[in-house]
Amino acid sequence: GKDGYRHFMEKELHEHPLVIGQTLQRMIDPATRRVVMPDLPFDLAAIPRITMTACGSAFYAGLIGRYWLEAEARIPVDGDVASELRYREPPLAKDGLALLISQSGETADTLAALRSLRQAGQHVMSVLNVSESTMARESDVVLDTVAGPEICVASTKAFTAQLSVLACLAIAFGRARGSMNESREEELVQALLDLPGRAAELFALQPAIQQAAAMVADARDVLYLGRGSQFPVALEGALKLKEISYIHAEAYAAGEMKHGPIALIDRNVPIVASVPSGRLFEKTASNLQEARARGGRLLCFTDQAGASRLGPLAEQVIALPDVHDFVAPILHSIAVQMLAYEVALLKGTDVDQPRNLAKSVTVE
């Protein structure tokens, strides 16, 4: 049942801290505090290149994973949604790794992509929430997300579980490839282990998010912005809003806005920005300044340090608990999911069963 929550989505949002913790427990040895991988039928250090594919939210998780794998492990990652990748005929590296991500393990496009990548000689690694799924049976290695059953059609907790696995994978690759030293690994593992606690603190922000939702609920169109690993967070936020509130939302890399979408901006198109203080803060803030100057109304998810700097610019500023830059996209993705939920409540939509959607898409 819903355990007293109004919807499965609300219940599943509250399971984020637990699910992140359980998933990390699978991948981080508590004694050594090092990432442990299952037995692999290939050598991580010998993988020249990764081809990542998935659909919907799972793909966005993979995009965040790509930032981590490239930055921390210095391994090239190509990625595309499965429905495109399977027909794209990309040249693949010999002995490359196919990285598939799926909650259900049954999504038709992802499964077809898996089969064609296997056919093309790639090693197959899948990040899956259902260990008896078709994709599990057809993979060389399965990394489990320990999210438990997800009932709400829109994915929430499976997403942060996927991110937890992908963060650990980036660390494992970084070590295997010699691109990450031990102190960096310790630092990132600590950041991950701190995350369930920080994620639990997020729910104290529910009243603020509820208030901010009013800014979005009356809009016809909403723009989501982020840079770097926060760009896929914007994609996730926009997708979740579309799915459960039926409000049109689009996500852009913040720096891309001036190349077109800025033409849309006026006071009727609220902008949701995911902008933690960190390396890309100033750049993103200056993009937001440009939007503000054109009458754009801003709702910013940031942290304590970011809040004081964005305050004058934004109509609503929500400071998330302070976390290491590396894991910030995990916390921010929960925040944009919570926002979508609050907007859907205001709209009175069928949150758990949005129109036209099915939990598992087993047709092409």
Ligand code: F6R
């Ligand atoms: C978004 C959502 C979908 C799924 C996508 C992939 O909220 O639920 O976009 O993420 O259909 O499904 P799986 O992960 O089962 O392959």
